[in-house]
Amino acid sequence: MSKNFFEVKNVDFKVGGKTKVANVSFAIEKEGDVICLLGPSGIGKTTILRTIAGLEKIKKGSIELKGNVLSSEKINLEPEERNISLAFQENSLFPHYTVEKNILLGAEKNKGKKDHQVSLQEIIELLDISLILDKYPHEISAGEAQRASLARSLVTQPDLLLLDEPLSNVDQSFKEEIQEKLKKILKSSKITTIIVTHDSYEAFYLGSKCGIILNQELKQFDDPYNVYHLPNSIEVVNFLNRGTLIHAEVTSPKSLENKDLGTITGNFIKPFPIGSKVKLLVQPEDLHHDDKSNLKFEVVDRKFRGTNFIYTLKTPSNTLIPVFVHSHHIHQHEIDEKFGIKRPIHIDHIVCF
Amino acid sequence: MKFNSWYLSSFLISFVVLIPIITVFSSFFESTSNYYEILKNTFLMEYIFNSIILLISVLALTFVIGTGTAYLVSFYNFPGSNFFKWALILSFAVPPYIYAYSLTAFFENYGTAFTILKNLFGDANYNKNIPKFDGMFGAILSISFSLYAYVYILVRASFLYQSQNLIDLGKNLGFSKFKSFYKIILPAARPAIVAGLSLVAMETLAEFGAVDFFSINTLTTGIYNSWITFDDLAFANRISFFLLLFIFSLFVLENLSRRRAKYHLNSKGGFKQKQKTKLFGKSSFLAFIFCFLIFFMSFLFPLGQMLYWTIKFPENLFDLQIIDLVLNTLYLVVLSSLVLLIFSLISNYGNRVSNNKSLNFLSTISISGYAIPGVILAIAFITFIAWLDDSIIKSLGFASIKKVFIGSILGLVLVYFIRFYSLAFNGIKSGYEKINISVDESAYLLGYSKRKTFMNIHIPFLRNSLLFIIILISLEIIRELPITLILRPFNFETFATTAYISASEDLLEAAAVPSLFLILIASLFIIISSKYILKENNE
Numbered sequence: 001m002s003k004n005f006f007e008v009k010n011v012d013f014k015v016g017g018k019t020k021v022a023n024v025s026f027a028i029e030k031e032g033d034v035i036c037l038l039g040p041s042g043i044g045k046t047t048i049l050r051t052i053a054g055l056e057k058i059k060k061g062s063i064e065l066k067g068n069v070l071s072s073e074k075i076n077l078e079p080e081e082r083n084i085s086l087a088f089q090e091n092s093l094f095p096h097y098t099v100e101k102n103i104l105l106g107a108e109k110n111k112g113k114k115d116h117q118v119s120l121q122e123i124i125e126l127l128d129i130s131l132i133l134d135k136y137p138h139e140i141s142a143g144e145a146q147r148a149s150l151a152r153s154l155v156t157q158p159d160l161l162l163l164d165e166p167l168s169n170v171d172q173s174f175k176e177e178i179q180e181k182l183k184k185i186l187k188s189s190k191i192t193t194i195i196v197t198h199d200s201y202e203a204f205y206l207g208s209k210c211g212i213i214l215n216q217e218l219k220q221f222d223d224p225y226n227v228y229h230l231p232n233s234i235e236v237v238n239f240l241n242r243g244t245l246i247h248a249e250v251t252s253p254k255s256l257e258n259k260d261l262g263t264i265t266g267n268f269i270k271p272f273p274i275g276s277k278v279k280l281l282v283q284p285e286d287l288h289h290d291d292k293s294n295l296k297f298e299v300v301d302r303k304f305r306g307t308n309f310i311y312t313l314k315t316p317s318n319t320l321i322p323v324f325v326h327s328h329h330i331h332q333h334e335i336d337e338k339f340g341i342k343r344p345i346h347i348d349h350i351v352c353f
Numbered sequence: 354m355k356f357n358s359w360y361l362s363s364f365l366i367s368f369v370v371l372i373p374i375i376t377v378f379s380s381f382f383e384s385t386s387n388y389y390e391i392l393k394n395t396f397l398m399e400y401i402f403n404s405i406i407l408l409i410s411v412l413a414l415t416f417v418i419g420t421g422t423a424y425l426v427s428f429y430n431f432p433g434s435n436f437f438k439w440a441l442i443l444s445f446a447v448p449p450y451i452y453a454y455s456l457t458a459f460f461e462n463y464g465t466a467f468t469i470l471k472n473l474f475g476d477a478n479y480n481k482n483i484p485k486f487d488g489m490f491g492a493i494l495s496i497s498f499s500l501y502a503y504v505y506i507l508v509r510a511s512f513l514y515q516s517q518n519l520i521d522l523g524k525n526l527g528f529s530k531f532k533s534f535y536k537i538i539l540p541a542a543r544p545a546i547v548a549g550l551s552l553v554a555m556e557t558l559a560e561f562g563a564v565d566f567f568s569i570n571t572l573t574t575g576i577y578n579s580w581i582t583f584d585d586l587a588f589a590n591r592i593s594f595f596l597l598l599f600i601f602s603l604f605v606l607e608n609l610s611r612r613r614a615k616y617h618l619n620s621k622g623g624f625k626q627k628q629k630t631k632l633f634g635k636s637s638f639l640a641f642i643f644c645f646l647i648f649f650m651s652f653l654f655p656l657g658q659m660l661y662w663t664i665k666f667p668e669n670l671f672d673l674q675i676i677d678l679v680l681n682t683l684y685l686v687v688l689s690s691l692v693l694l695i696f697s698l699i700s701n702y703g704n705r706v707s708n709n710k711s712l713n714f715l716s717t718i719s720i721s722g723y724a725i726p727g728v729i730l731a732i733a734f735i736t737f738i739a740w741l742d743d744s745i746i747k748s749l750g751f752a753s754i755k756k757v758f759i760g761s762i763l764g765l766v767l768v769y770f771i772r773f774y775s776l777a778f779n780g781i782k783s784g785y786e787k788i789n790i791s792v793d794e795s796a797y798l799l800g801y802s803k804r805k806t807f808m809n810i811h812i813p814f815l816r817n818s819l820l821f822i823i824i825l826i827s828l829e830i831i832r833e834l835p836i837t838l839i840l841r842p843f844n845f846e847t848f849a850t851t852a853y854i855s856a857s858e859d860l861l862e863a864a865a866v867p868s869l870f871l872i873l874i875a876s877l878f879i880i881i882s883s884k885y886i887l888k889e890n891n892e
Contacts, residue, residue, distance in 0.1 A: 079797035092791035096814040109799045
């Protein structure tokens, strides 16, 4: 029997007989942990949640919660028999009840089972839905409906909470605030949660672990830091889209050589034999700007991101390299200007494929 | 696959509804009496020719009236436009056969028109100057004025959902009003027009009362005659087979158009509420006159004629067992509505929770009952019961079941159920389409069983739709003629059958009282349902 609080073992997640994600295994060790599943739209993230909730069946592997099998080839607990709550991405509020009544229906489910770690009132306040309590679902915005649906799921105090793109309809300006509040609620209510999102920043902020789903597989399941800095495959790098892969040759156990950047030193995450031709991941933070450096490349693009600029530089061999510069940097570089890179180049974690 | 009780119930309901269709198709190969030979050599071509002439003429007229009035009330403000937008639906209250009685009563020799002229201008031989609207022309007018509302309702709904952006685009391209109408507005409403005309076509081919009254031989009257005169069920079914094939192609066309219509209505993004143009002067007067003429011709005229006769011959009012007729009608309406609603709800929910393709397919075919003329349904039902009784029941040594189903309320309600099943099924289905499937799933996750979800979530939400469906069913049953005529118990009459019997005995004055009651009750239901329609359209 599994010692983990929740575990998915070798499951093929299917919908309508078609496999969406194959042979998936991951676990949530402790009660109260929050994990995130990250992947592009349509990849099967929602199918995973629906299957865990019991709305889809499995024919291979098993899903266990608190040591009990919920789904396997032979066992399939009905959704109403699992104490799992799923907050859908689309508006799933009962259309003929007010928002308040919808939330209270969630509270009814929990009646007599668990003490509320966070009161109903607190949830309503934290999610900022007190003004829409007497409204019907068709009278509120998509973002408000999503928060109301989230509140209904939270008050059920489930053993496992599943959130499908919980903030996809929330205004960008309001998103960070809600993310903070959601994290606070989840932490204080100690509800074990799986969040599905396509927003990597949201996943890195909310989850203690992140799973990356690509090409019908769970490619990586790890701490957010590792997922970002130590991606285990080229697909993950491409999905996170926060770096570029350049050709290089391993010259020693702690260095590589690239024809545009020259020698790069650092610690290899995975050892490669000397002389190996590899693809080196260069992330925007890896290179540093230096006006005095004689290693200069042409600026082809500049993205302003508030706290920083990301310059895209073109090397003589036509490789595009992103470089992060703080936005308070003393001066800015225009497109077509030359941009200096500090030497020697040192990257703490060298990620090669 | 898990066959739950919901799945099985849905399957059984759809199967029962399909029985008449299966019967008609299987009867095609049975031998017929000599009537077939007689008919083939004499009237069959006439039946087909008349049916086609009737169909084409009614389609043309309903298109012009339905689209024209819908365009005026949707795009323009003129005196009475708000009244006409719901009043034009009132024509539904007048079934084609009652319209036919009115038309004849008004224009016949020494009829109402004659009396009016005599009162206005004194004695003279006006009969030769009064046009006669009988025969094919009378049938075309009667059916068109009664059925144009199908086109009107669907096209108006489509016009309502046309965005102002579309109109603005036309202006931007320098189109005149007329060019905007036929280049932009009309093509955008095409699916609704086709859907409306398909319904008109099905009803026209199924029409029995008016064509029978005007003695027009069509395929539908041919079916009725082959059964009632020659007692040849097999041949009745054989004609039904051809008529059904024709109707099914219309049905498929209508269904395809409806699907596209839905696509058009889904244009939420970028939808801009339309601004109605206020008409002044001559154009305002012409718009008013056009709508008023249609309203007058389709509703006020038959109502007035029936009212006039009721007042002129008050003895008919006292001869009629009005309370009995009201109770009989009410009895049929309540019983049929209840049966239809319960089974349509179960079937819809079964389809929803089973999400099974073969069941969906079966349900889609089964709702075609609405496209089958009442005459065919009634005869197919009798054929089926006779076969069941002769081949199975009696051979098993049980007593005959013919009396239980034929000439009984049970049989009548069962055939009503088959005929109007699509009305109830589709009405509930469109209500269900507004409930996202994730609502059900949320309920399950909140610990609701399927039954509790059905009772506590779906039924309360569908309440308004159910009410509207009851009104529509009631309206149909009040107006329904051939099924009631063929399958009703002995001495059990409704307003429709009483009117028909009087008219067929050339006692048009006596037909006026039940017709008047029928129009008034139907109008009441229409006024109530029009409020629902206007609310649905956010008006």
